[in-house]
Amino acid sequence: MAGKNLAGPQADALDLGAVFRALADEHRRSVMMQLAADRGDNERGCNSFDLPISKQTQTHHFRVLREAGLIDEIDYGNRKGVRLRRTDVEKKFPGLLALLEAQATGGAASC
């Protein structure tokens, strides 16, 4: 029952281009903003993001995020978990998650 962790790039192999390409999409950015805003880094279900797209497309988007090194996907067979790679992302691109979190909380132009 222990899920297999699907492969993503190594922590030091994260590419800024791939990351920006991943975050260029509105749906993927929405996912990342929600993940960045949760400081507990809890594993979440794929359908907990309320994306207004079909499940095939969701599969595609989560794959892109994983291949960009932003998230881990845990495969349980008939279910899937998502977890933010906060440590790796923060080490390679410090401040990026704070940017996303700021957008998530709507605190962009404030103060």
Added chain:
Amino acid sequence: MAGKNLAGPQADALDLGAVFRALADEHRRSVMMQLAADRGDNERGCNSFDLPISKQTQTHHFRVLREAGLIDEIDYGNRKGVRLRRTDVEKKFPGLLALLEAQATGGAASC
């Protein structure tokens, strides 16, 4: 001889989606990394970036950067200047330029 400043979005209207889309392209990211690395924010010529693309395509890329609110373009008629909107970008997306600068200096995985 005084150049006209081509119109871009207001400082508080900068959109993170447009910014990420702009930075998703390798050439535009190269330009932004060079601009971010220059703390003097000097105005630069369009051909000072050594982009391996035709001049029509360069026009396109600089337009995208301007419409994303990342740079100002100063039109001199038969010449054009480029200047980073550091203050506006830093206010709306703090840390973003530092990210680009870190990539420019190759100091990503160091320390």
Added chain:
DNA sequence: CTTCAGGTACGATTCAAGTCGTACCTGAAG
């Protein structure tokens, strides 16, 4: 076993984006 929900694989479609060719404009230098 069957059923069912969640997820994937593959292909097709549609659309946006990067690129360049041709033609034209602009200002400076002969």
Added chain:
DNA sequence: CTTCAGGTACGACTTGAATCGTACCTGAAG
């Protein structure tokens, strides 16, 4: 004036990405 380099406008081409339809797989619950 003419010439020339830098830049733009428009259109065409091409590639990549987002989306979904169909079919199939996986594990849990009856």
